[in-house]
Ligand SMILES: [Zn+2]
């Protein structure tokens with residue numbers, strides 16, 4: 001264990017302080033999936049269908065699932081949607097292997113509450129790589145998840161579907177099931193289509209698994225992780241928030257609008273993260289499209305805020321957010 005002090009303005013790693021320890025199961029999954037993703041370099045496993053499914057998967061699982069389902073809807077309640085549709089979006093997010101809805105939302109709300117302070121689960125003030133992925137490989141030894149959920153995600157874990165994912169490994173089964181579906185679809189097509197064979201089925205199934213599931217999971221991981229690392233490190237600021245959040249065009253481009261992160265920290269509940277006309281925000285466009293067909297209502301809109309007063313505004317929004325979350329957890333919910 002290191003006893004050297006962290007440089008000014010930085011925090012020592014919770015692992016070196018003895019507060020956290022590595023979770024070897026997480027290390028194996030993260031390293032293992034990166035190694036498996038390298039199979040995309042094997043020519044036998046290449047198919048254009050796999051490439052198209054990989055790209056489409058960024059959108060379906062990453063943008064609709066993580067950005068909209070987990071982040072803008074579940075974590076911030078930036079709009080309302082029928083419960084059945086919310087669950088579809090959350091299920092898409094589960095297929096990105098980023099943890100259960102309760103854990104993702106708890107970590108994210110803690111991030112907003114303590115952004116770039118020592119209690120922030122993933123501030124780059126520990127290190128860039130801590131913020132990018134190392135924090136995910138560790139667990140706080142003192143953390144009691146039951147009380148964390150009660151405080152940070154009561155509205156999420158009161159839902160039977162989401163609570164079930166905490167109590168059993170069903171979220172992992174959902175991930176495994178979607179991987180099997182990709183393989184089975186590829187195998188069936190390769191075997192049964194004209195000119196097909198069992199060997200063609202094995203090749204096409206493996207191709208869709210590697211490109212459409214494994215490589216896509218790893219790429220979406222890095223895109224989501226970049227929002228935690230790069231957008232608290234480099235970019236410009238529209239608002240004088242007390243954290244180090246930045247608007248980073250590169251991350252915004254990769255993460256379908258999530259890179260306008262300083263805007264997001266200033267007004268976390270807004271359905272839109274792009275606040276200027278040129279801050280393109282495809283996740284917001286998708287929410288507007290859902291609103292057009294009646295699947296999204298009560299969108300929280302961007303407010304005109306004095307950029308220098310943004311901090312007070314963000315703090316009051318955060319407080320209102322937590323209060324609304326707790327009220328929501330007490331109100332009976334219709335399975336609309
Ligand atoms: Zn942030």
Ligand SMILES: [Zn+2]
Pocket residue numbers: 071075076108112264268
């Ligand atoms: Zn957020």
